[in-house]
Amino acid sequence: MAAAQTGSQKPTDTADTVPQDAQYQTRVSKVVREAEDILSFELESADGKPLPSFSAGAHIHVHLGNGLSRQYSLCNDPVETHRYMIAVLREPDGRGGSQAMHERVAEGQMLTISGPDNHFALAGREATFSLLLAGGIGVTPMMAMIEELERAGRPYAMHYCTRSPERTAFLDRLKPRIDAGKVVLHHDGGDPSKGLDIPDTLRQFEPGMHLYACGPSGFMNAVNGSVGAWPPHAVHQEYFSAREMTEEEKAWDAKPFKVKIASTGAVFEIPANRSIVSVLQEHGIIVPTDCEEGYCGTCITHFIEGEPVHRDTVLDESDREDYVMVCCARAKSEVLVLDL
Numbered sequence: 001m002a003a004a005q006t007g008s009q010k011p012t013d014t015a016d017t018v019p020q021d022a023q024y025q026t027r028v029s030k031v032v033r034e035a036e037d038i039l040s041f042e043l044e045s046a047d048g049k050p051l052p053s054f055s056a057g058a059h060i061h062v063h064l065g066n067g068l069s070r071q072y073s074l075c076n077d078p079v080e081t082h083r084y085m086i087a088v089l090r091e092p093d094g095r096g097g098s099q100a101m102h103e104r105v106a107e108g109q110m111l112t113i114s115g116p117d118n119h120f121a122l123a124g125r126e127a128t129f130s131l132l133l134a135g136g137i138g139v140t141p142m143m144a145m146i147e148e149l150e151r152a153g154r155p156y157a158m159h160y161c162t163r164s165p166e167r168t169a170f171l172d173r174l175k176p177r178i179d180a181g182k183v184v185l186h187h188d189g190g191d192p193s194k195g196l197d198i199p200d201t202l203r204q205f206e207p208g209m210h211l212y213a214c215g216p217s218g219f220m221n222a223v224n225g226s227v228g229a230w231p232p233h234a235v236h237q238e239y240f241s242a243r244e245m246t247e248e249e250k251a252w253d254a255k256p257f258k259v260k261i262a263s264t265g266a267v268f269e270i271p272a273n274r275s276i277v278s279v280l281q282e283h284g285i286i287v288p289t290d291c292e293e294g295y296c297g298t299c300i301t302h303f304i305e306g307e308p309v310h311r312d313t314v315l316d317e318s319d320r321e322d323y324v325m326v327c328c329a330r331a332k333s334e335v336l337v338l339d340l
């Protein structure tokens with residue numbers, strides 16, 4: 001069978017001049033040390049034309065060669081079209097993307113990117129108050145959000161949790177917001193019990209409030225364990241690592257099922273402990289992937305029939321009626337029909 005690419009991308013609030021998955025060249029116009037182990041990179045278009053527009057919460061994919069690609073949230077003001085700004089935390093134990101960004105990317109260099117895509121957009125005007133919780137480098141999408149919220153005159157509060165002042169990025173941009181009482185910094189010295197009291201912060205929900213949270217897995221677990229009073233539609237989260245699966249979610253690994261390709265009628269058995277994406281790849285059907293753990297959104301695929309077991313952190317309840325993340329999803333039904 002000929003190799004195929006996914007043709008069922010979910011429409012998102014993204015680039016309006018470049019196809020969502022098209023790769024294009026940018027030039028690194030500035031690299032700045034924002035904090036200990038955090039560099040920001042400013043990118044401008046290689047041909048001098050405006051970059052595709054984006055909304056707060058969007059990310060781009062940076063293609064680092066040799067199949068290495070990583071997604072990074074855009075942290076500049078979304079009205080800007082002359083540049084994109086991303087910030088990268090060096091993670092010595094990571095999968096190599098952050099090390100490559102820190103060690104191999106310099107001012108003046110060309111960088112191939114795709115996107116922007118947005119799975120973490122601000123709610124509309126029905127959101128009368130936005131509560132932003134940022135853990136560490138999870139502050140990046142929030143920086144674009146506060147620019148957008150302020151321009152629209154919409155009220156918000158942001159809590160930014162880091163280990164220490166030295167590991168706190170964007171202090172220049174945040175200073176006026178801290179002085180205005182809109183942004184509060186919390187330093188825990190490495191002991192979360194000395195930082196923001198997340199359960200207390202999330203104890204009360206009022207209609208019209210929307211919560212946005214982004215941070216490392218421990219931080220996100222704490223948020224998830226504290227949103228009992230919040231309706232699901234008011235909770236927006238972006239992960240940059242896989243969340244911990246429940247025992248029930250893990251148990252689906254043991255159940256085999258079948259995937260049918262709608263365009264050809266081909267049916268493939270997905271054995272226990274193998275992903276849909278790996279089986280399809282084996283048969284020449286290439287669905288682009290990045291994290292392969294359900295948090296980046298790259299492998300989103302439209303499904304037509306069947307009952308998936310969603311195990312990602314990207315799709316919301318309404319998305320889940322039509323889309324599935326084929327890097328991590330299983331199926332309760334015997335067959336899952338994919339729009340490929």
Ligand code: FES
Nearest residue numbers: 290292297299327
């Ligand atoms: S590859 Fe990242 S969500 Fe599937």
